[in-house]
Amino acid sequence: MLKHWPPLNALRGFEAAARLGSFHKAAEELNLTQSAISQQIRSLEGFLEQPLFYRSGRSVALTDAGFDLLSTTQSLLQQLAVGIRRLEQYRKPNQLVVNTTPAFARHWLVPHLADFHRRHPEVDLWLFTTNDTPDMATQTIDIAVRDDLSAQAECDYRILLEDRLYPASHPDLLAQAQDARCTLHGEREMDWSHWELQGGADVGQRSQGLNFSDPGLLLDAAAQGLGIALVSRLLAECARAQGLLAPLTEQTVRGPNWSWLVNRDSADDPLTRSFCSWLGEALGVG
Incomplete structure (x- = not known):
């Protein structure tokens, strides 16, 4: 971590000048004078x-160090802009922030969200x-919910609820011989070693094959007929x-437990109660 950072305005001025290839155009874009842009860049170079x-009359060109810094600065400013825009979510009066895994969101929650939105259009779900x-x-x-x-x-x-796991493939693979099917491997409970430890039958699984750290991608691969x-x-x-x-x-065989954590500061909020009630009903739990 740097002990001292260059001023943000100097980085903005540098990025604009480097991207546009002109101190004058950068000044116009940022509503500054050309001398102000020049001063910002001189201070940044001093830092x-x-x-x-490289300066030659009115034309400028980036040095190798300038090209390197431009890439870093553009990435930093982009991330900062996205982060600041995201903060607007917290100002929404009906905002409900729900955290989950990418796999649960893609394969279960998003396909059911139309029903939730139809029942509770007042909830602005994040x-x-x-x-x-x-x-x-x-x-x-x-x-x-994870x-x-x-x-x-x-x-x-x-x-x-306690999930259950089972071996599956695209229906087209069922006609293939067991030794012709590729085996897809996951992590944690999705590993075939868990299936075998729990007494699962031999369905032709092999140690070789494709490996996935994300159970959602594992499911996608199986649904696309990869194994x-x-x-x-x-x-x-x-x-x-x-x-x-x-x-x-x-x-x-036994799978992971799906659970929720509800922040007690939000537990009595009508938005939270609406989502929890809907989720319990959709999952078939009381």
Whole structure:
């Protein structure tokens, strides 16, 4: 971490001048004088102790260091702009922030959201997906719905259902010989070692094959006919209904627990109660 940072205005002036190839055009874009842009860039060059532009009369061209800094500066300013725009979400009076995994969002929650929106059009839902379990004490999240949760302080924790896992593939693969099918491998409970440890039958799975760290991508690959996979009954619900997945056996084994964490500061809010009630009904839990 740098102990001292160059002024943000100097970086903005540099980015505009570098992108437009002109101090004059940068000044017009930022509503500044050309001398102000020149001063910003001189101060930035002084801070970095190296030139960023070659100057020849009124024309300027980036040095190698300038090209390098331009890429970094544009990325930084873009991320800052996105982050600031995202803060507008917190000002919405009917905002409800729901955290979940990308797999649950894509394969279960989004396909059911039309029903929620029809019932509760007043709720302005912000679906915030992360691979890592959130820290509800430090992040602005009203509800977390995931398969990797445990109790956290200042939150109501509830196990919603125990998932079941089973081997499945695209229906077209069922006609193929077992040794001709590619095996798709996942992580955690989606690993075939879990299936075998729980007494799952041999369905032709092999140690070789494609590997996926995201259970959502594993499910996508199986639904596209890339091979056989151990899938979540909950997440595979829509793919099976669309005829994209078929079980290789009727046997299932224990899967992860799907739970929620509800921030106690939000628990009595009507928006939170509406979502929790709808979610429990949609999942078939009381």
